[in-house]
Amino acid sequence: MSDPSSIARLRPKKAFGQNFLVNEGAISTIVGSALASQAPRLLEIGPGPGVLTERLLADGRPLWAVDLDPEACALLRERFSTRPQFHLLQGDAVRIPLPDGEPWSVVGNLPYNAATLILTRLLTENLAWSRMVLMFQLEVAQKLMGQPGTKAYGPLSVLAQLCATLTRLVKLGPGSFRPAPQVESAVVLFEPREDPPSLAERHALLTVLHRSFTHRRKTLANNWQGGLSAEALAGVGLASALRAEAVTPKAWLEATRKLIQQHPEVFPSPCP
Numbered sequence: 001m002s003d004p005s006s007i008a009r010l011r012p013k014k015a016f017g018q019n020f021l022v023n024e025g026a027i028s029t030i031v032g033s034a035l036a037s038q039a040p041r042l043l044e045i046g047p048g049p050g051v052l053t054e055r056l057l058a059d060g061r062p063l064w065a066v067d068l069d070p071e072a073c074a075l076l077r078e079r080f081s082t083r084p085q086f087h088l089l090q091g092d093a094v095r096i097p098l099p100d101g102e103p104w105s106v107v108g109n110l111p112y113n114a115a116t117l118i119l120t121r122l123l124t125e126n127l128a129w130s131r132m133v134l135m136f137q138l139e140v141a142q143k144l145m146g147q148p149g150t151k152a153y154g155p156l157s158v159l160a161q162l163c164a165t166l167t168r169l170v171k172l173g174p175g176s177f178r179p180a181p182q183v184e185s186a187v188v189l190f191e192p193r194e195d196p197p198s199l200a201e202r203h204a205l206l207t208v209l210h211r212s213f214t215h216r217r218k219t220l221a222n223n224w225q226g227g228l229s230a231e232a233l234a235g236v237g238l239a240s241a242l243r244a245e246a247v248t249p250k251a252w253l254e255a256t257r258k259l260i261q262q263h264p265e266v267f268p269s270p271c272p
Helices: 004-009 024-035 051-057 070-080 115-124 138-144 155-163 199-212 230-235 249-262
Strands: 041-045 063-067 086-090 104-109 129-137 164-172 185-192
Touching: 024 051, 024 104, 024 129, 024 164, 024 185, 041 051, 051 063, 051 070, 051 104, 063 070, 070 086, 115 129, 115 138, 115 155, 115 199, 129 138, 129 164, 138 155, 138 164, 138 185, 155 164, 155 185, 155 199, 155 249, 199 249, 230 249
Parallel strands: 041 063, 041 104, 063 086, 104 129
Antiparallel strands: 129 185, 164 185
């Protein structure tokens, strides 16, 4: 069981997007899925009062916990500093340096106000991971798993689905958290694909996607006006009359690879 006194001691702060998970079934599901990975070390993002942390540490693997809240970090140090496998990093998970080395199993009840930025970092930086088990607002989870031709489908759908196989593990109502948010939530499992885009291709892909989805109801030709001609779009497999939401992830990747070769001017700086 989780320690309810630790949850009670930590004041949730709206500025940090904090909603602490109290649903025992969900806690067990998240921890069990994260620990099913063979990764030699664990990375927890947004541990808050340490509800997931205490169960992850029981596995014995080294665990790095990242939290921006000084009060949460003080509580985590008090609870876990005597555990030799516990390492605390106080800072913003969007940009704080993370230790190099072996792959991570990543787990986290992500702060709602930074979840997409954190996920984008995990998918576009040179951070080795063998599994990720992450909590999002339900709307964000639906976007991640959105299919071509649907309203949910967008740049994040394409990037995530090209990098990983996604599975929704559990859907949670507001009562699963303290304080109760005004939205539903979902836990998504990410398992890496065997043939993901390179990091350079992922950065280029985001540039292409953000331009192409600028106005969802407009055609690719309209969104690329002043950038690429209809002929140039057709030359990389993107018919100018198409809308971005109609193009599959695989087709986006193939088009981006051709654009990198044929139209390097599309990209604001050399691909890292």
